[in-house]
Amino acid sequence: xxxxxxxxxxxxxxxxxxxxxxxxxxxxxxxxxxxxxxxxxxxxxxxxxxxxxxxxxxxxxxxxxxxxxxxxxxxxxxxxxxxxxxxxxxxxxxxxxxxxxxxxxxxxxxxxxxxxxxxxxxxxxxxxxxxxxxxxxxxxxxxxxxxxxxxxxxxxxxxxxxxxxxxxxxxxxxxxxxxxxxxxxxxxxxxxxxxxxxxxxxxxxxxxxxxxxxxxxxxxxxxxxxxxxxxxxxxxxxxxxxxxxxxxxxxxxxxxxxxxxxxxxxxxxxxxxxxxxxxxxxxxxxxxxxxxxxxxxxxxxxxxxxxxxxxxxxxxxx
Amino acid sequence: xxxxxxxxxxxxxxxxxxxxxxxxxxxxxxxxxxxxxxxxxxxxxxxxxxxxxxxxxxxxxxxxxxxxxxxxxxxxxxxxxxxxxxxxxxxxxxxxxxxxxxxxxxxxxxxxxxxxxxxxxxxxxxxxxxxxxxxxxxxxxxxxxxxxxxxxxxxxxxxxxxxxxxxxxxxxxxxxxxxxxxxxxxxxxxxxxxxxxxxxxxxxxxxxxxxxxxxxxxxxxxxxxxxxxxxxxxxxxxxxxxxxxxxxxxxxxxxxxxxxxxxxxxxxxxxxxxxxxxxxxxxxxxxxxxxxxxxxxxxxxxxxxxxxxxxxxxxxxxxxxxxxxxxxxxxxxxxxxxxxxxxxxxxxxxxxxxxxxxxxxxxxxxxxxxxxxxxxxxxxx
Numbered sequence: 001x002x003x004x005x006x007x008x009x010x011x012x013x014x015x016x017x018x019x020x021x022x023x024x025x026x027x028x029x030x031x032x033x034x035x036x037x038x039x040x041x042x043x044x045x046x047x048x049x050x051x052x053x054x055x056x057x058x059x060x061x062x063x064x065x066x067x068x069x070x071x072x073x074x075x076x077x078x079x080x081x082x083x084x085x086x087x088x089x090x091x092x093x094x095x096x097x098x099x100x101x102x103x104x105x106x107x108x109x110x111x112x113x114x115x116x117x118x119x120x121x122x123x124x125x126x127x128x129x130x131x132x133x134x135x136x137x138x139x140x141x142x143x144x145x146x147x148x149x150x151x152x153x154x155x156x157x158x159x160x161x162x163x164x165x166x167x168x169x170x171x172x173x174x175x176x177x178x179x180x181x182x183x184x185x186x187x188x189x190x191x192x193x194x195x196x197x198x199x200x201x202x203x204x205x206x207x208x209x210x211x212x213x214x215x216x217x218x219x220x221x222x223x224x225x226x227x228x229x230x231x232x233x234x235x236x237x238x239x240x241x242x243x244x245x246x247x248x249x250x251x252x253x254x255x256x257x258x259x260x261x262x263x264x265x266x267x268x269x270x271x272x273x274x275x276x277x278x279x280x281x282x283x284x285x286x287x288x289x290x291x292x293x294x295x296x297x298x299x300x301x302x303x304x305x306x307x308x309x310x311x312x313x314x315x316x317x318x
Numbered sequence: 319x320x321x322x323x324x325x326x327x328x329x330x331x332x333x334x335x336x337x338x339x340x341x342x343x344x345x346x347x348x349x350x351x352x353x354x355x356x357x358x359x360x361x362x363x364x365x366x367x368x369x370x371x372x373x374x375x376x377x378x379x380x381x382x383x384x385x386x387x388x389x390x391x392x393x394x395x396x397x398x399x400x401x402x403x404x405x406x407x408x409x410x411x412x413x414x415x416x417x418x419x420x421x422x423x424x425x426x427x428x429x430x431x432x433x434x435x436x437x438x439x440x441x442x443x444x445x446x447x448x449x450x451x452x453x454x455x456x457x458x459x460x461x462x463x464x465x466x467x468x469x470x471x472x473x474x475x476x477x478x479x480x481x482x483x484x485x486x487x488x489x490x491x492x493x494x495x496x497x498x499x500x501x502x503x504x505x506x507x508x509x510x511x512x513x514x515x516x517x518x519x520x521x522x523x524x525x526x527x528x529x530x531x532x533x534x535x536x537x538x539x540x541x542x543x544x545x546x547x548x549x550x551x552x553x554x555x556x557x558x559x560x561x562x563x564x565x566x567x568x569x570x571x572x573x574x575x576x577x578x579x580x581x582x583x584x585x586x587x588x589x590x591x592x593x594x595x596x597x598x599x600x601x602x603x604x605x606x607x608x609x610x611x612x613x614x615x616x617x618x619x620x621x622x623x624x625x626x627x628x629x630x631x632x633x634x635x636x637x638x639x640x641x642x643x644x645x646x647x648x649x650x651x652x653x654x655x656x657x658x659x660x661x662x663x664x665x666x667x668x669x670x671x672x673x674x675x676x677x678x679x680x681x682x683x684x685x686x687x688x689x690x691x692x693x694x695x696x697x698x699x
Contacts, residue, residue: 011371011660012354013404013424014361017567019414021558041686045694078556078576085536085555092676093669096559097535147690151683158682159675163533163668164562170668173675177682185689203693210689214682292562294420299657302664 008303010295017165019292022076027285029072030157031187031278033103034180036065037154038188038211040110044147045203046192047140054204055143056117057195058188062146063114066107073103095160102156106149112142154184161288167298168229168291169284175221179284182214186249187277193256193270201266205256208273212253216246219280222287228300232290233283241283248276319544319588320647321597321605322613323519324620325659326632328604330356330517334368337599341584342367345572347410354403355515360416361660362520364570364579368596371659373516374399400424412579413571414561516652518659519605521596522547522568522581523636524647527667530560530569530580538578545610546583546647554578565643565665583647610647617651629653635661642666 010016020026043058045051074083087104091097116139122132158177161169169176185207192204219242223233232238252272259265291297339346345365352360355372362369404419524546531539531547538553539560549560549569556576560569569580584594592598597607606613617634624632635656636646642665656663 007426008423009426009655009658010419010423011373011658012400013419013421014660015417015419015567016657016660016662018561018564018570019417020562021413021571022562037686041690045690049694076557078558078571078578079554082536082553082555085538085553086557088553089535089537091532091535091537093532093672094535094559095675096533096557100535151686152679154686155679155682159672159679162675163672164559165529165565165567165665165668166562170671173671174678177675177679178685181682181686185686189693203696206693206696207690210693214685214689293417295423295657295660296420298662302662303657306664 008296008299010299014295015293016295016298017167017292019289020164020166021078022285024282025072025076027282029069029076030161030180030281030285031183032065032069032072033157034154034184034277034281035187035191035274036062036069036106036110037150038184038186038207039065039191040106040113040143040146040150040188041185042188042192042204042207043113044143044150046200047143049203051196051200051203053196053200054192057191059110059114059117059139059143061191062110066103066110069103070107095156095163099153099156099160102149102152106146106153109142109146109149113139113146115139116142150184151181155181161284164288166288166292167301168226168232169288171226171229171301172222172284175218175225176284178214179218179222179280182211182216182218183277183280185211186215186252186273187211189256190252190270190273190277193266193273195270198261198263198266204270205260208253208256208269212249212273215249215276215280219246219284222284229291229297232297233287236290238283238285238287238290241279241286245276245280245283248272248279252276319546319583319608320524320610320613320649321521321583321594321607322617322649322651323521324604324606324617324651325516325518326620326624326629326651326653327602328370328517328519329602330370330372330515331601332370333599333601334519334596334605335359335366335370337595338368338581339366341587341595342582344579345411347408350408352403352406352408352416354399354406357403358408360408360410362522362566362568362570362580363410363415364412364572364575365410365415367521367579367581369520371516371518371520373518373654373658375514375516375654375658397425411573413573415570415573516654516659518650518652519596519600520659520661521648522583523566523643523649524581524583525667526639526644526647527669528643529563529565529668530578532667532669532672533559533563535559542585542588544583544585544588546585546588548582548585549578549580551577551579563668565662565667610645613649617649620651624651642670 039058040062043055043062046054046058074080077083086097086100089097090101116135119132119135122128155177158180162173162176164170189204189208189211193201196204223230223242233242252269255265255269255272259269338344344367347365351358355374357372359366359369401421401424404421404424407416407418410416528547531541535557536553536555538550539547540550542548554577556571558571560578561571569578572579587594593607597605614637617637621632621634631653633652634649635652636649639645652659
């Protein structure tokens, strides 16, 4: 099925919108943020249901991923040394402001939870021994706090992209949080499949199925529901990335379900799910960039909107 | 307070661009030519807060009768020059600055005219159907490929304002600059073109519902007491969110500085009871500054006058307080559809859908939490 060639005029073919100034590090940030959220949910589950391997892997990954997130986010600022200006205000109309505050709540909690995993390394006596005894409960509490903020961390990025004038991001606003939530669950499950022995990996497998279902559904909607604005997600580099993401997700979830007994198959599936999450994020990111660069994606849908309004109100075309 | 820019009296002198640069200390970008009409700025950027657009249109200017009706007309350069220009960018010292356009989209700029008065490219461009310049000379083809009319035009033209096309490799490249002479003087009736210019001084729209202001995570962008939108340069941390949020593509990042910059509507001058530099410098009162209500009245009168004179295509843009951005603090009288000038036909402030977006994100977050609970509550495998 091909979208018909739309006739439109433009100023020397130049884009109307300014394409995002964000570079690859924002796409990478979308992945690491989702990974941190997914793995902290995995860790909390492991913590509550007594699966130490899941807990440990989840906490350590969450800290590593959220630290990488902060680095990517700050690196991308035009004035990185002014990062702290983000903390001047809390604005619900600015998803970036909301996200900064979510990150500020999640990061330290994930950090304490991960550090608590090292309690066993401390000596049993003296002041350090005291710290060693205090750490596990603190880590448990922090792990729960991190898990409570994790779903927000994973899904706000969908709003972050959608709350722009970039046509293919904005119009996809109902789906983007779904894709990102699914992708975060799948990548968290991937960590579990990579790290845990098959005996403990049952929940990770179920998480992988749920995450893959959300991710595939959301991505399918994004690629088909938006008419002309779905086009950037199907063609060129974003199209290739999203197709690769679909294949990797399918392969990962199949391996996770069928390869129950084998550690190696489990680990491979986990790796495939993580890779799927990376390429899906980059595909969505670059799809939006493409839609902002071509004036067609700005003009044609808006022109259709204007024409529809004119016919509805029966106003003479001025 | 705001601007009313009446493009029907704009003469494209660029005094507004110069005055803005001078007053606001906006960095220059040296001598630059984009090779497209007389526009050497290309777009609004962090270093160009006013931008004069030049649109070359292959159709008569609408004053009742078409000046070239019944006379032979040649093809026009506009589509060809647009194709050349679409690929050109100038170093603006900004990011993304002036992104290159898409040549196929540009090539359509003259043929998609809704009035149907446009002469499609290649209609009269000789037997070869190749593109021709404004004086009817073949644009990119070699001498053998040119039509008889084109060749004689090239020979008959005394001046060197647009060198004869002798092929790109052999001679100077035609950059799409229109000739300085009246149509037909150097070329004879056969090569006359059916042509008009639209000029428009573009600027930040200072939207009533400003997306840039809404999404700024530092509070650097603020609404002034004059109802305009201004960036506080000592707060901006260069996150670039406002750049993606602007439905008009106005605000932009300065390279090496990292911050976002745009028109302030001369906030400092307004505070001192003065007129913005561009409006002050405009010799034809194409740019008018004042209270918005008063400007809207004036604009409505002007549109009625133009309609009365037979310029039926005159229309206002951005004047309606009920449009997608709540009306613009800088609105325009245009002589064609907004997209012809590089303006979006129906801009909407992105935060209009924000409550729905947060709701969807909340639902997705709940689904995520529920999926985790179910995954762990199930029997261990």
